[in-house]
Amino acid sequence: MAKKKNQRSRTEPSLFGGGATAKPSKKKKGGGRKKSRSSAGNPLFRVLRFLSYWGCVAAVWGTIAVAGIVIYYGAKLPPVDEWAVPERAPNVKIVATDGSLIANRGSTGGEALSLDEMSPYIPMAVVAIEDRRFYSHFGVDPIGLARAMATNIAHGGVVQGGSTLTQQLAKNVLLSHAQTLERKVQEALMAIWLEHKYTKDQILAMYLNRVYFGSGAYGVEAASQRYFNKSARDVTLGEAALLAGLLKAPSRLSPARDPEAAEERAQVVLSAMHDQGMIGDSDMATAMAREPTRAPSYWSGAENYVADMVMRQLKPLVGEVDQDLVVYTTLDPGLERDAETTLQAALDKNGAKDRVEQGAVVAIDATGAIRALVGGRDYAESQYNRAATARRQPGSAFKPFVYAAALEIGDRPGSVRNDAPITIDNWTPENYEKTYSGPMTLTNALAHSVNTIAAQLVMEASPGYVVDLAHRLGISSDITPNASLALGTSEVSLLELTGAYTAFMNGGFKVTPYLIETVETDAGKPLYRNDRANPQRVLSSQVAANMNGMLMHVVTDGTGRAAQIPGWQVAGKTGTTQSSRDALFVGFTANLTAGVWVGNDDNSPMKSVTGGKLPAEIWHDFMVKAHKGVKSEPLYGGGRIIDPQPAPAANGNTPDTLVELLGRLGNETPPANVGESQPKQHKRRTLMQLLGGG
Structure with missing residues (x-):
């Protein structure tokens, strides 16, 4: 017992630090060394x-x-107070007579739409594929940026961007596109400023109306018109997915370049929309089943020829375009479609066998308003306007101006000239058939497109007088005043030629073909209005009526028979140039004047194509469509010749006395060489003298 107590008394002081024995002291030191090795002495701890x-x-x-x-x-x-989103480049909205869109023009190619105006699928698709946290971040998305960095590191290159839509807007409208640290920093700063300045919907709308969608289309409206030929207001789910998919690589993925790649990317967008709960299973399946969009390589549709013309004419009317404008045109969209489809169908059918590649159509009403204009076979292939810009020889389609000049100096539709070989200043005109028919009236000579008589009439009236009359009626091109102008050797445009014919159709008043009716700002403020009041009379009513009657004979009895329209009086004239390089038919009813040209851009000959064949057939097919449902009206003057030719004998032949007089006329006139010095009324006076007149 004593021993135990002694042991307990020896150990107790060690607990409080006094009188410690050797063993307790060693145990305490050992415990201290163990603690040091598990913490401060651990290498891992030191590294951490x-x-x-x-x-x-x-x-x-x-x-x-x-x-x-x-x-x-x-x-x-x-400075921040100078920051501002620049105004979107002005758009010119060009519309037809019924208010339908012809085209948008300007650097963007489409009008700006609010989110409420555009299809709801468009913003949904863009947010889903480009910036899924758009409505939650502050302009910069740290999560998206980190994810993009991780993805790029894993792939060893840039395969994913971390820019938000707000940053992309800042880059597109406020900064350069240089891939530098400076630009990225400034982009982030401006994105934060944009988020502070505008609402999310405003930012998204600004982005969608400015971003490039490929093929020259900036903004969703331009892209929708470009790829789907419809407004962004009417875009479907599948189409919206295609548009959103283009943002990754607008040029490479354009459906005008690679429809399959565009559709493949659209399906990625649809999957993203589905994963984010924006669309259901059935909607996604329906959208994925659509056929790939195949857009033309360029803007398509003949109406684009008209849009180009409007843009060329706009600045002289309203000055610099510095705001959104709406241009109201005279174009009838139904007639425009009819003209385009008729021309294309005819060239598709006859182009190869007739060796003709191009054509043009113009239709003008009595006031000069252009109701339809097709400048070529396919605008997507060639934007050159063969109706308004190209100048080609009209051939015999120029002869009505010669005959109108003859009527003005005193000839009548029944006046007689001799179809015979003739030489004028070393030039010997020949008829198309290389044959001659002898004496005939001016009406028949025009109906059968007799070259020799037309050349005589030019010299009687004088070439200068014929040129003046053509200019008076609306021909603006330079015309060489010589005898050969009777055969249409001076170049004119189809548009000015058709416009000049309208002076016959409307009873003798000059028209200047025009497209632009009014121009207004987007807010409706008028800037220009066409004034057609008080048209100038350029032909007497009698000359106009007689010309209509004579030109009607071209269609009923002469070279233009293919242009006849049942139930309507039709007047017109064929034209064919040397070696069939150009062929035309220009004609009119009381409702509409139209001109058709076919030929080749390289001026190569067609295969026996004349104005009375393919052009007259195209004219007929188009005008039949144009007059469907329109009440028939007679031509000005009723198609009657006011001063008729002498009545034929009972057997249908010319009276013997007149035959004798015509024979004498053929012997006496014209002289062997008729030059500029020949009195311009020589043959008319000679015939009147033979008939006993003054």
Whole structure:
């Protein structure tokens, strides 16, 4: 017992630090060494402590460095109070007579739409594929940026971007596209400013109305018109997905370049929309089942010829275009479609066998308003306007001006000339068939397009007088005043030629073909209005009526029979140039004047194409469509010749006394060579003298 007590008394002091024995002292030291090895002496702990310390130091300095970079590059920007989203480039909206869109023109190619105006699928699709946290971030998306960095590192290159839609807007409208650190920093700063300045919907609308969708289309409206030929208001789910998909690579993925690639990307967008709960299973399946969109390589449709003309004419009327405008035109969209489809069908059917590649159609009403204009076979293939810009020889389609001049100096439709070989100043005109018919009236000579008589009439009236009359009626091109102008050797445009014929159709008043009716700002403020009041009379009513009657005989009895329209009086004239390089038919009813030209851009000959064949057939097919449902009206003057030719004998032949007189006329006139010095009324006076007149 004593021993135990002694032991307990020896150990107790060690618990409180006094009188410790050797064993307790060793145990305490051993415990201290064990604790040191599990913490401060552990190498892993020392590494973690080192990394933690220097990580904090790096973070502090990194923050300072980033802040310094932001401050440095931010200081190079203009003051914040000078920041502003620039106005969108002005758009010119061109519309037809029924208010339907012809085209948008300007650097954007489409009008701006609010989110409420455009198809709801468009913003949904763009947000789904480009910036799914658009409505939650503050302009910069740290999560998206981190994900993009991780993806790019994993793939060893840039395969995913971290820019938000707000950053893309800042880049597109406020900054350059240079891939530099400076631009990225400034882009982030401006994105934050945009988020503070505008609502999310405003930012998204600005982005969608400015972003490039490929093939020259900026903004969703331009892209929708370009690829689907419809407004962005009417875009379907599948079409919206295609548009959103283009943003990744607008040129490479354009359906005008690679329809399959565009559709493949659209399906990625649809999957993203589905994954985010924007669309259901059935909607996605329906949209994915659509056929790939195959857009033409360029803007298509003949109405684009008209849009180009409007843009060329706009600046002289209203000055510089510095705001959105609406141009109201005279174009009838139904007639425009009819003209385009008729021309294309005829060339598709006959082009190869007749060796003809191009054509043009113009239709004008009695006031000069252009109701239809097709400048070529396919606008997507060639934007050259063969109706308004090209100048080609009209051939015999120029002869009505010669005959109108003859009527003005005193000839009558029944006046007689001799169809026989003739030489004028070393020029010997020949008829198309290389045959001659002897004496005939001017009406028959025009109906059968007799060259020799037309040349005689030019010299009687004088070439200068014929040129003046053509200009008076609306021909604006330069015309060489010589005898050969009777055969249409001077070049004119189809548009001016058709416009000049309208002076016959409307009873003798000059018209200047025009497209633009009014121009207004987008807010409705008028800037220009066409004034057609008080048209100028350029032909007497009698000459106009007689010309209508004579030109009607071209269609009923002469070279233009293919142009006849059941139930309507039709007047017109065929034209064919040497070696069938050009062929035309220009004609009119009481409702509409129209001109058709066919030929080749390289001026190569067609295969026996004449104005009375393919052009007259195209004219007929178009005008039949144009007059469907329109009440028939007679031509001005009723198609009757006011001063008729002498009545034929009962057997249908000319009376013997007149035959004798015509024979004498043929012997006496014209002289062997008829030149400019020949009295211009020589043959008319001779015939009147033979008939006993003054």
